[in-house]
Amino acid sequence: xxxxxxxxxxxxxxxxxxxxxxxxxxxxxxxxxxxxxxxxxxxxxxxxxxxxxxxxxxxxxxxxxxxxxxxxxxxxxxxxxxxxxxxxxxxxxxxxxxxxxxxxxxxxxxxxxxxxxxxxxxxxxxxxxxxxxxxxxxxxxxxxxxxxxxxxxxxxxxxxxxxxxxxxxxxxxxxxxxxxxxxxxxxxxxxxxxxxxxxxxxxxxxxxxxxxxxxxxxxxxxxxxxxxxxxxxxxxxxxxxxxxxxxxxxxxxxxxxxxxxxxxxxxxxxxxxxxxxxxxxxxxxxxxxxxxxxxxxxxxxxxxxxxxxxxxxxxxxxxxxxxxxxxxxxxxxxxxxxxxxxxxxxxxxxxxxxxxxxxxxxxxxxxxxxxxxxxxxxxxxxxxxxxxxxxxxxxxxxxxxxxxxxxxxxxxxxxxxxxxxxxxxxxxxxxxxxxxxxxxxxxxxxxx
Amino acid sequence: xxxxxxxxxxxxxxxxxxxxxxxxxxxxxxxxxxxxxxxxxxxxxxxxxxxxxxxxxxxxxxxxxxxxxxxxxxxxxxxxxxxxxxxxxxxxxxxxxxxxxxxxxxxxxxxxxxxxxxxxxxxxxxxxxxxxxxxxxxxxxxxxxxxxxxxxxxxxxxxxxxxxxxxxxxxxxxxxxx
Ligand SMILES: Cc1cc2nc3c(=O)[nH]c(=O)nc-3n(C[C@H](O)[C@H](O)[C@H](O)COP(=O)(O)O)c2cc1C
Ligand code: SF4
Ligand code: FES
Numbered sequence: 001x002x003x004x005x006x007x008x009x010x011x012x013x014x015x016x017x018x019x020x021x022x023x024x025x026x027x028x029x030x031x032x033x034x035x036x037x038x039x040x041x042x043x044x045x046x047x048x049x050x051x052x053x054x055x056x057x058x059x060x061x062x063x064x065x066x067x068x069x070x071x072x073x074x075x076x077x078x079x080x081x082x083x084x085x086x087x088x089x090x091x092x093x094x095x096x097x098x099x100x101x102x103x104x105x106x107x108x109x110x111x112x113x114x115x116x117x118x119x120x121x122x123x124x125x126x127x128x129x130x131x132x133x134x135x136x137x138x139x140x141x142x143x144x145x146x147x148x149x150x151x152x153x154x155x156x157x158x159x160x161x162x163x164x165x166x167x168x169x170x171x172x173x174x175x176x177x178x179x180x181x182x183x184x185x186x187x188x189x190x191x192x193x194x195x196x197x198x199x200x201x202x203x204x205x206x207x208x209x210x211x212x213x214x215x216x217x218x219x220x221x222x223x224x225x226x227x228x229x230x231x232x233x234x235x236x237x238x239x240x241x242x243x244x245x246x247x248x249x250x251x252x253x254x255x256x257x258x259x260x261x262x263x264x265x266x267x268x269x270x271x272x273x274x275x276x277x278x279x280x281x282x283x284x285x286x287x288x289x290x291x292x293x294x295x296x297x298x299x300x301x302x303x304x305x306x307x308x309x310x311x312x313x314x315x316x317x318x319x320x321x322x323x324x325x326x327x328x329x330x331x332x333x334x335x336x337x338x339x340x341x342x343x344x345x346x347x348x349x350x351x352x353x354x355x356x357x358x359x360x361x362x363x364x365x366x367x368x369x370x371x372x373x374x375x376x377x378x379x380x381x382x383x384x385x386x387x388x389x390x391x392x393x394x395x396x397x398x399x400x401x402x403x404x405x406x407x408x409x410x411x412x413x414x415x416x417x418x419x420x421x422x423x424x425x426x427x428x429x430x431x432x433x434x435x436x437x438x439x440x441x442x443x444x445x446x447x448x
Numbered sequence: 449x450x451x452x453x454x455x456x457x458x459x460x461x462x463x464x465x466x467x468x469x470x471x472x473x474x475x476x477x478x479x480x481x482x483x484x485x486x487x488x489x490x491x492x493x494x495x496x497x498x499x500x501x502x503x504x505x506x507x508x509x510x511x512x513x514x515x516x517x518x519x520x521x522x523x524x525x526x527x528x529x530x531x532x533x534x535x536x537x538x539x540x541x542x543x544x545x546x547x548x549x550x551x552x553x554x555x556x557x558x559x560x561x562x563x564x565x566x567x568x569x570x571x572x573x574x575x576x577x578x579x580x581x582x583x584x585x586x587x588x589x590x591x592x593x594x595x596x597x598x599x600x601x602x603x604x605x606x607x608x609x610x611x612x613x614x615x616x617x618x619x620x621x622x623x624x625x626x
Contacts, residue, residue: 086587087584087585088585089546089547089548089584089585090546090547090548090585090589091585091587091589092587092588092589092590094587095587095588126587127493127530128583128586128587129587130599165486165489165490166489166490166493167489167528167530168489168492168493168528168529168530168531169528169529169530169583169584170527170528170529171584182489183486184483184485184486185483185485185486185487185488185489185516185524186488186520186523186524187523187524187527187528188527188528203483203486253589253590254590255548255589255590255592256547256548256551256552256589256592257551257552261548261589261590261591261592262590263590293547297547328589330547330548330551330589332551336551340550340551340555341547341550341551344545344547344550344551345547347545348545348546348547348584351584352584354527
């Protein structure tokens, strides 16, 4: 990728990048001027659809297609919800965008709201990001003053309000219908679908939910064109009709046992190993990697042998993971026990399950108890079979739960067992050599 | 003698007193919003900022003034992890237990914190100085392991730095408790 030019992060390192003047000096809001009032909303949707942009928030759903599900000729209001909850463990690239370049995010929001004919956009911002809040609020103020936002944008008859709604810390708020419930002032209990948000979403009106980075991509698609966007990334696999391709640039995060953790932009399809070596400057302390979480905890584990996996929407699936997820990788070095990773993962999901669906609520809690038992030296080899059974039976995929949180809880378990079973068996044999089951009561579910 | 059983004005007056003028004003602004009930989370943030936690009286008063069922207010307050239903210490310690921090040794820091403070997660020291909590990923994974004390982010913490960090906050404070 010698001639790859970063666009999403082009401004990030500029001094005062968050100011309107700096953003405009770099050509910012030029796309908005060329689009609003000049192109019809339908044409914008068509462009985005043609670019085959897929959502950057985790699920990779084609963005233009999602927009096309909105009812035509709806009297309104239509809402755009911006998913800035960024709560997948190990993920932090949206924060970089919102803090360093909030106007880029805002331009993406305005363009996307124009395309979907939304009259209000809600930014659902996780509570833990106070600087993002400050920067977005300031950006909204500046944009309003400059006529990019508010009533009659740039003198056209298009008007848009942008509001920020702060969360209060719950992972499930990132799920799109949980997010909608939360904006309505309720517990973030995901809704049963259908109806999908495009038909009945926020305040029972047609609603589109998109991730921050997805919306930032829209600016560049409309600026540089569909052909440019599709010249980056990976085309669909020819013999997989379900693969919609992985076009465009992507922000990748790196953390854990790497020398240079951070947020880096690269074309979709860069291999996981290259990401670690080139951007992360390799695994720390001259060690090797044992495993890598490719895109946020929910995606599961890649083993060292799978580091050539391309970081596109299809790559991690071929390697037995949930998918690309958020593209933020966590590296585990060769000395790190998989059991500790698994325990931490199970604790997180047990804590965050909203409790509506029995398989998710009970499954995540029991998986945690099994991990606690093994770590306490009372594990049995059959406990691993029990864990595997939980991993295989909870989730939207087997059809037992409302939302994808249970899937996310299952993949770390499934991949740890599929790829590191020997190590897990060994830790049980070492900590409980007799291997028999003592039936002491297990510790109650403890938070955190 | 009045026969009316309508004590709305009395209930409202009591609720105002419980929440204080700042929060009451915020709630009044919420009524200008097209969907006031959607402001519940924002109101609870205001209350917690004012009082440090959400007491049963606060929740009731919010229900009355925002005109949302009390059960709903209690449900929301107990659902979101950020809302505290018990008083907290002077300083909040939030240790990130997310994946990236955990693999870089958050567990050892957790042990050291508990040893130094003599409390476990979810508890407050007897002198009321520190409340210890674990949190999910804070979105600063590049700085792992991360520990927050109040609004300060402490990056790449090692267990041996823990006593020094705590000392910093003890020294800063003279006992002018709220
Ligand atoms: C449990 C759970 C948590 C999620 N958290 C987030 C999140 O924090 N941020 C996000 O953008 N999407 C998150 N998603 C995905 C959203 O449901 C949704 O697919 C996404 O916001 C759609 O936007 P996109 O198409 O632009 O990616 C989550 C999904 C689930 C099931
Ligand atoms: S799958 Fe889990 S988090 Fe999602 S709705 Fe069901 S119980 Fe809640
Ligand atoms: S895991 Fe600690 S900040 Fe992300």
